[in-house]
Amino acid sequence: MVVGGGILGTMHAVDGVARGYDVVHVDRDREPRGASVRNFGLIWVSGRAPGAELALALRSRELWEKVAAGAPGSGFRANGSLTIARSRPELEVLEEVAARPDASERGFAVLGPDALRRLHPAVRGDVAGALWCARDAVVEPRRVLGALRAGLAGSGSYTWLPGRTVVEVRAHAARDDAGAWHGGDLVVCCVGAAQSGPFAHELAAAPLRRVRLQMLETAPFAEPLDATLADGDSLRYYPAFAGPALERLAPQSEIAARWRAQLLCVRRADGALTIGDTHADGDDATFDVDDEPYAHLLATASSLLGVALPPVERRWAGVYSQVTDGRLYYRREMAPGVVVVTGPGGRGMTLAPAIAEETFA
Ligand SMILES: Cc1cc2nc3c(=O)[nH]c(=O)nc-3n(C[C@H](O)[C@H](O)[C@H](O)COP(=O)(O)OP(=O)(O)OC[C@H]3O[C@@H](n4cnc5c(N)ncnc54)[C@H](O)[C@@H]3O)c2cc1C
Numbered sequence: 001m002v003v004g005g006g007i008l009g010t011m012h013a014v015d016g017v018a019r020g021y022d023v024v025h026v027d028r029d030r031e032p033r034g035a036s037v038r039n040f041g042l043i044w045v046s047g048r049a050p051g052a053e054l055a056l057a058l059r060s061r062e063l064w065e066k067v068a069a070g071a072p073g074s075g076f077r078a079n080g081s082l083t084i085a086r087s088r089p090e091l092e093v094l095e096e097v098a099a100r101p102d103a104s105e106r107g108f109a110v111l112g113p114d115a116l117r118r119l120h121p122a123v124r125g126d127v128a129g130a131l132w133c134a135r136d137a138v139v140e141p142r143r144v145l146g147a148l149r150a151g152l153a154g155s156g157s158y159t160w161l162p163g164r165t166v167v168e169v170r171a172h173a174a175r176d177d178a179g180a181w182h183g184g185d186l187v188v189c190c191v192g193a194a195q196s197g198p199f200a201h202e203l204a205a206a207p208l209r210r211v212r213l214q215m216l217e218t219a220p221f222a223e224p225l226d227a228t229l230a231d232g233d234s235l236r237y238y239p240a241f242a243g244p245a246l247e248r249l250a251p252q253s254e255i256a257a258r259w260r261a262q263l264l265c266v267r268r269a270d271g272a273l274t275i276g277d278t279h280a281d282g283d284d285a286t287f288d289v290d291d292e293p294y295a296h297l298l299a300t301a302s303s304l305l306g307v308a309l310p311p312v313e314r315r316w317a318g319v320y321s322q323v324t325d326g327r328l329y330y331r332r333e334m335a336p337g338v339v340v341v342t343g344p345g346g347r348g349m350t351l352a353p354a355i356a357e358e359t360f361a
Contacts, residue, residue, distance in 0.1 A: 040349075
């Protein structure tokens with residue numbers, strides 16, 4: 001049995017069915033609406049720390065390609081990314097990481113301004129260069145869960161029960177709020193940032209924190225922009241860029257520092273631009289979204305692209321759960337045969353297939 005219909009739960013269902021299990025899959029919502037549908041959909045290799053984190057991301061990237069082949073509606077695209085430098089010191093950070101031994105595994109190449117404009121004509125801003133990452137990819141977050149479930153539906157081994165909240169667990173079983181007990185070899189609970197019901201005590205005591213992000217989406221952007229864009233603020237955020245050149249960077253703008261903002265910009269399958277993000281304490285969050293960081297992110301995206309952006313059509317916030325003890329994610333057997341898996345932070349979409357594989361291993 002799998003509890004939670006976000007990307008972690010769904011990938012455990014995919015892997016479980018592939019291994020020959022009969023899987024019952026429940027979510028408290030009629031259609032999942034947690035972090036997995038609110039994100040960028042990035043399968044992000046470029047920013048991962050060297051070593052274990054990169055290895056897991058590369059394994060996951062490989063699994064994503066395989067899984068997406070059986071779920072055509074997922075919108076998986078090996079579109080690559082461009083981390084864009086707007087100054088000589090930012091470019092030096094990119095050159096430093098492109099010279100490291102793991103650069104070829106990530107598919108890194110530094111592009112000067114002329115090559116960048118030739119290969120990616122939609123990026124017309126006044127920029128110093130960019131880091132191309134060929135291994136980065138993307139899926140459509142609003143479609144991917146349904147597409148994966150549709151792929152499972154034909155297996156004959158999969159039952160999807162939305163609108164059921166798990167309210168009790170015991171060895172090898174969980175009870176939902178309709179009163180039904182679901183038993184099995186294994187109950188995998190992927191409840192995301194929720195810390196309620198039978199998971200409240202376990203997760204409140206675990207080394208986890210919640211982080212809240214603000215996002216927006218524009219009307220379709222007419223230019224042919226395939227690659228995901230990231231700005232220089234992302235150099236401070238992703239561990240891959242740590243090193244002497246990063247130490248030499250001038251401080252971030254005051255507004256980016258206050259909102260712990262970085263620009264990520266994905267052109268969706270329908271042409272809309274998903275733009276974010278900010279980072280704030282998720283336990284302390286208000287229910288509304290603030291305008292100040294949006295103005296900053298829109299201005300940054302517009303300056304990289306060198307054109308005015310289409311109008312904003314929607315804004316939202318999302319919360320993820322993140323481990324705080326240096327692990328890549330949190331997994332613990334909270335009762336015999338009942339395993340809780342959460343806490344991959346801002347890399348859950350990326351790592352979900354490999355995390356599921358490790359759970360079964
Ligand atoms: C704005 C934003 C942008 C992000 N961008 C990226 C990105 O581009 N790339 C990336 O790799 N990661 C990204 N992340 C992180 C990623 O989205 C998360 O790590 C991932 O979605 C977590 O998946 P999950 O399945 O654990 O959680 P969720 O998607 O939150 O799913 C948990 C599910 O459990 C259900 N549930 C909870 N309690 C119960 C219960 N008692 N009974 C039944 N069901 C229950 C909930 O209804 C929910 O559907 C981003 C996150 C956010 C918020």
